Amino acid sequence: MSNAGTLHRIPARPWRWLPWLVASQLVVILVWALDGWQWGLPLMVASHALFMVPVFLPNSRFYAPVLSRLPEAGNTVWLTIDDGPGPETRAVLDLLDRHQARATFFLVGERALAQPELVQEILRRGHDLGNHSHSHPQARFWRLGPVAMRAEIEGCQHALQAVSGQPVRWYRSVVGMTNPFVAPVLQRLGLVRVG
Template sequence: MTNAGTLHRIPTRPWRWVPWLVLSQLAVILVWVLAGWHWGLALMVASHALFMVPVFLPNSRFYAPVLSRLPEAGNSVWLTIDDGPSEQTPAVLDLLDRHQAKATFFLVGERVLAHPALVEEILRRGHDLGNHSHSHPQARFWRLGPGTMAAEIEGCQQALQAVSGRRVRWYRSVVGMTNPFVAPVLRKLGLVRVGWSARGYDGVGCTPDGVLARLLPDLRPGAIVLLHEGAAHGHNLAIIEQVLQVLDERGLKAGLPCSNSASPRDHV
């Protein structure tokens, strides 16, 4: 699969958005004074939207670089499975073995500490790990301040390191949301933010057929496929199995980015 050295997009300028914020607000003041409050207020609302909307766009590069597709992937896709480890993890691993597929499990730190044996089993079967926050605060992740955001990402990283003994390189934001305080932590820890190009919304209430209908058009070479385990709806295993069957039918291989190269920083 694609060499991991070409995939590393660790933030090198995590505060690059600050000058744009300053300039936008200076423009608001200038317009307010010269053209009146009606125009000034409209520009202020627009400028705030400019900085808020990217928080909720999973593949936006506004606040941090993101890997959303695999370059030069051949016939490969990258399966990523969020929210574990869970009681479904052993069954997920069995499905992957049956289809000779590999995946990266983006794990939650608290769950890692609660189920260290499952983490060890993921690694024993040849899969990879990623950082998916320490407590998965999905309702408020978008608005976490710098201290709490750092605690979420660093806490998960410490849990993964303690249990696996390995340096984890990949990170995925909770629900894909990335505010201004994510990039500085990624730079400090040397983490690469991973988005996706194929998503079926299987982490919320859904049916397998509905998920597959949303996923199928995007299951092609180079796709980063977002899947989940342990969701309350109980359909994750059926969905994962159907995705693996489709990959087999299309001659696509679920593999991992190679890990035998250096990790250069991407100046973005």
């Protein structure tokens, strides 16, 4: 992708949502104390939903900035391929070669370490790499805490750097889910989240 270098959206304030959470819970406590559970409980459920729903929306910017469109792309398309490398990667590479197309492969760290020659082939053919977590914990990624989230993102980053010899700058959340603990790791590693 030619203008990818200008698209940095590294989280500048990864905890910007925290004051809103604290304020919303103080309002819930106040309403509960003044008007009882009949008003306090529905308000509490609603306030919790406001902080949970963005976790499941792939392009939500609530917890971390996300690059979901290319500014002034014209007829440029950014092809992205997730979850590899895998058995179909060589066929995808051949198809891209036939059409003289380039893509960003968002790789899983464990899979990259298991097939370093395939990662090298991706790079040799002129494609870019992205971080897609170390173990791809699809069923539980949304609820990972700060230590586990850091291990997933940093683990993949270290694996891809070890295999490719260069750091990657793109990150895509597993199944598009992003919780409050993603942005601090992205900020620390200088990664841009791609939707």
